[in-house]
Amino acid sequence: MASSHPYSAINTINLATQCLCIPIVSIFVALRFYVRFRFRMGLGAEDCKFFASGGLGIVSSIIVALEANLGYLALDACAVAWALFIAYCAIGIVLGQNGGGYHFDELTPDEQTNFKKFTWISTIIYCPMALCVKIALLAILTRIFAPYRGKVWFIYILLAGLCIYYTIALVIKIRICNPVSLYWQGTKEEIEDSCLDQRAAFLADAVISAISDMVILVLPLPLTWSLQMSRNRKLRVIGILGAGGLATGFSIYRVVLVSRDQESYDLSMFFIRVIMSGNAEAGIGLVCACLPTVNILISHYRKASSSKRYDSSNSLVQMRARKSPHPAHSASHVSTIHDYESQTDHSHFTTASGALHGIEPVRTEDRT
Template identity: 25%
Template sequence: MKAIHAAFIVRRDAIDDNVPNPLGTSLSQRSVVFVCISFFFVSLRLFTRYFYGKIIGADDAFIFLSLILAICLTVTYNEEALNGFGLHTDQVDSAHKVTAFKWFFAAQILYKAATCMTKLSICTLYLRIFPDRRFRKAVWVTIGIIVAYTIASIFVTIFSCNPVQKTWVKTMAGQCLDSRSIWYGTSVMVILTDLMIMVLPINEIRRLQLPLTKKLLLASLFSLGFFVVACTIVRMVSVSPQTTAADQIYYQAISNSWTFVETNIGIICACLPVVRIPITHQFRRFGQSTRKTALSSAPSQSGFDLKTIGHIPSRKQLSKNDEKNSSFEALIGGDGETRKIRMNMIITPSNSLTPSDNKVMAAHGNPTSKDGTSI
């Protein structure tokens, strides 16, 4: 650990403390703000899953890993700023430049790993709630593409220079690949995989027996990745031409400003499909509690009660509450067979359930998790 610490940390007194670094300061502060927002949404997601659904799935594990990587990424941004990122090259001595570019090197790897974890979280969420076999195959193919390009991009990042140390010691003799080509290639793959993830559930949503407005709402939740795509495009268009500029320590700080926005917006968007309904429900309950006769006149008007999560509704209840309970349970969790029946209840009218479906529903009238607790 001492060797790692010594490799990254150097004396900072060579940077004139009187030289303002507004870009570096902005990078540090905004990165902390964004990662705190991501932390809130991931915490809310895990709270929702555990306390309402009693199940933490692979999608939750992936988004948690993405958050950890985003926190590490924030640390690298702050270390970059402390070592001169955001200043111009003639304002920073060579020792601090080396340290700053070491942190930048680590940040590139963390960024690619974090975005990969976020995409895998969304894909495994699809596997969790959509039972169609062809759809699941398409999701697995998408997962394979994401993992393959992430491994390839990290490999290229690490070995883009020969020797590797030239990545952070710019004056060292050696050769490096064209950074602009790497930048464009990575950005294009990020955009393509984001679009693939957004397109995947469209047909499944179209098959749901829901009003058009609810279909559009559900589709919009799974299409929030457009915000991430927008960040990637802006970063690619505005910053990529500057990747070969001489004043790298200044321009790469601008690049990082878009990188942490893209990373954390991706995490937030991946959490929204899970946390939207509990948040909406709580707001509705709060609004009803302000009315004098709300609690005395009728039960909650929100359409479902969180205390009934995990309960298979009767046909009468399903028609009364629309499909809100079942779709919510599918997002929150449940065992595989029961969840499949729930999705069938959404996709097909209740009066068209098969006898085998009814048997499974009867057998799972009050499903429990593996530890015996009620789901």
């Protein structure tokens, strides 16, 4: 066990990362589901249909069947990604307990075997987790900008490409060795003879993630800038939609990490860093996928608070109007309050983000 080794900063950082990621991401996902149940919204069938249309074989068929039979309780990509993310974090903790963050040659034979075994499991979980996070983010854009069919088609093509890639990557990682047990039981020579190049798979994952995250970061710019709204409002929309692309930095870090250490056989030091970069990428993506629905909740309570202030002010004005000899002035005051209420009723991004959940998508005069 890791407790038998001297102190390791990387091992401690890994444990802290996993313990922080689980509650933080879970809170945002819980808020997402609370908003959907609170405002009687469906559970994201549009997210699920992308997952089903792209592949992952039997899993996609199961989700389609669940969507058809459970209706309102249909699974969505965000929920699937969250479940996989929790499993990914749990494996990160187990890897730390089996020597993650220590030099590989310092581990006992049992620790080395267990570390390799859970490393293989984490690579299997990563593929559908990363795919579902990206589906959840891109589904927001396809729903909001549905009227712009020419531009949205690019997102559909990107989604199809991601589904194809991660399906192939999943199959390769499942059968990376023949037999699979050689991955954690084989000698260095046996692994070189009977296993595929794992670091090449890591590098491909990192490159695909970096490119797709960059697209998610940049794509809202041209789509949103053509909308008929104020510049400040455009910037807010771009900020919410592009936030998921913040994971780009961690994807690029993983590209550098894999490229730099690809000849290193210190697996326990190398892979624990890969795990934490995956935590950052998926965790940030999940939080950002929940931001639009959290924004709906904030806007709802702001509107409720504004309505209470308006009702209170209106009641006070009406009481004064009964006593005032100048009803025309009172009527003008009521009209002013009504105009103010009408202006503050805009929720900046509620209409746009709400389109993901059944509210009308944004519209402009210039559709392409």
